[in-house]
Amino acid sequence: MASVRLEDVGKVYPNGHVAARSLELDIHDGEFMVLVGPSGCGKSTALRMIAGLESPTSGRILIGERDVTALGPQDRDIAMVFQTYALYPHMTVRDNLAFGLRMRGVGREVIDHRVVEAARALSLEPVLSRKPAQLSGGQRQRVALGRAIVREPKVFLFDEPLSNLDAKLRVETRAELARLHRRLAATVVYVTHDQEEAMTLGSRVAVMLDGVIQQVAPPMELYRLPANQFVAGFVGSPAMNFLPRKEVPPTLSPHAAILGVRPHDIEIVTAGSGDESAWVELVESRGSEKLVYLCLRGNNQGPAIRVVAPPETPVEPERMVGLRFAQEKLHWFDEQGQRVG
Amino acid sequence: MKLSNRWPILVLVLLVAASAFPFYWALVGSLTPEARLFENPSLFPTHPILDHYRALFTERAFWLPIRNSLIVAGATTALCVTLGAFCAYALARLQFPGKTALLGFILAVGMFPQISVVSPLYLLLRSLHLINTYPGLVLPYLTFAMPLTVWLMVGFFRQLPAELEEAAMVDGASRLRAFREVIVPLALPGIATTAILTFVYSWNEFLFALSFTLGPERQTVPVAIALFRGQYQVPWGQILAAAVIATAPVTLLVLAFQRRIVQGLTAGAVKG
């Protein structure tokens, strides 16, 4: 196991597109680091640079204190699970698992031993002599996983491995991955666009946008103390509400201009009371909660706002209600979107 | 209503008949005595004879051109596919400066009119003492078959997902090892198609074979057949018999591999 460090890493493509800007990232040994962000934010590029599939145009990459920037992926002792699994279609599961070890010249007995062990751990024993085309989606995923585990690499890299699975399988496999990480005590760099995956799996999460890391922190810190408006709006579902405010409490910096408050931190009260009034447009009952779409101050008279309310809350569309904000859960941002309070 | 549904079948029957008729007629002719060839042609040979076929091999040593064609087409195909595969892989997958220019250049050569290089090639080959030799044909064939080969194989390589090689490299394989262990086995159908098409092209080539060979020792099948005509009385019986023989291997190839051939022709062209 090893640490991974990105020092001032940048990537500019020949056509001028900037995929990564001055990335600084320090991933500790044994940590589960998630890179998350919308598509095009540069997270996959960053992962591929760690893997060695792309070269940075500036900066250094270190794995286990060794500068690997000029090395190809073969020499970095890493393993990667691709979004499409990239299993070798013409080889059996057993040969797929053994491929990496064979490339390194590991002896036959060792290969057989490790392959069987990994197969057992991932319940792949019955399909060892099948080819990938004959496997289910979930099985293929596990073979991709097994291929990585068998190599016992310094770092595991995952490129959106769950996006090709259906929702139920995704949740199950997520739990599997978490368990696997604990058992192997491995260093993992994991890329996803799904913030829920990031929050549940990561010991730390790096949120990226347009090639820049916005914030690196444990999931709860991202949720409670987002560094800017983008992170605040990205983490947590349904997304945070943003309300432009002209008057701000005097205790805050004079630059504060936008109030952020999460749908879970707003309470619906009777019309006329609370901090604000709002017009109810739509109510979605989700069983465990109600998702209420409102319009501040009146029908079409203010910004849209969403509230998550307990299921027994009496609320009907086309009515005015009152909203009470949980004062200790308010976020303030300046006009550039940076956090000020 | 019925006609509009049936017209494809009619068309096909007509076109297949039109395609097949010249062959059929040649076959009939090759089995008909010379004197009767133009007398009273009937659709079915009344008294088929094998004299023409016999004469081909006893009087004209027709097995010579067949041997030459096999050697030249075989060697061209083997070399072309090998060199072309490496070239195509580099063009399909690797990044290097001048890549687009190179691809454009190779394709441009495929559009050369061969007539434009015949005379200097003749002089070049003559100075290398390669006129009327096997290498003297294989070398020009290589050059003009290569664009086709590269073009086709670039298409086939590109169809394979890039992640396969990436996975192989992450697993510890060098680029070339990944090519050998992962790409080639998977691209084998495409490579086979390319080989077939290259073979057909080499087998059928005429201009260079005509210009760079001197006699039956090295002439290929198309040249040998075309030069039958240089006689006082055109020996149609033998010509037709030779045509039937010349067509046989290619026909077999096409029938056996028609799906691959179609795939190769269209994948290269339409995908652009």
Add this chain to the structure above:
Amino acid sequence: MKGSGLPAADRLQGFERQEARIAWRLVLPAVLTILLVALFPLLWTVWESLHLHDLRMPWLGKPFIGLDNYIEALQDPRFWSALGHTLFFAATSVSLELLLGLVLALALNRTFRGRGVVRAAVLIPWAIPTVVSALLWRFMFEGQHGIINRGLLQMGPVDQPIIWFIDPHAAWVPIILADVWKTTPFVALLLLAGLQNIEASLYEAARIDGASAWRQFRHVTFPLLRPAILVALIFRTLDAFRVFDLVYALTGGGPGTSTEPIALYTFNTLLQNLQFGYGSALSVIVFLLTFSLALVYIRVLGAELTGSKR
């Protein structure tokens, strides 16, 4: 952004530079062969075309005469006839091939049992040597009693056998027929692939909208088939311009020189009349014609592709 001053700047490109080195090593043998056997001779031909070089009159040496050969070509009636023949041949055969190919492709577009065999059957004419196909057709049109004449006599349109190869106009018929016979399958295949790329749902939507078969063709099939048609057009026109094998074996350019295309004229000048200088000029002209045609087409096709791709 490159070399932003960090010590690792020059090492950064190391891995990708390695890849480029491997790439060039892979590509070099093919490139060298092509350079030697294609490019160099072409340049030599251009050089040669600027000289007087008649191998029948070696005492004249090889003086440099600039563009005189080209001027001679422009004043050479046989050159212009050859060019005319080539253009006529290209226009006629390509149009026929496109039309027939389209019909064939549409017919083949349905799945039916034995489709593979049918496809193979129509592919065989494409696969045989051109000279062989030329001889097959020569046989059918030969003399008074070739099968074509017999058929025409019996079915009525004429009451005297046509001696095809004696008549400068009639001689074109077997040439064009033979070419159409041989290459329509190729065109049909290209168009078929294009047809199969058109999603069935488009036709269904058109049918729901009440479009007849003809209108479906005009508004759905034809526009979406344009790239494939253009590709077929390019390949076929370039090939038609370079036609040699077919005419050599079918008519030898005759009667006289009335069916002689430009490639055959060049060949005769070079390797029969041994006029290397003049023949090289003709070669260069052929090359320029083919090349500019290819460029025009590529430009049009490129625009078409990028336009239709959104």
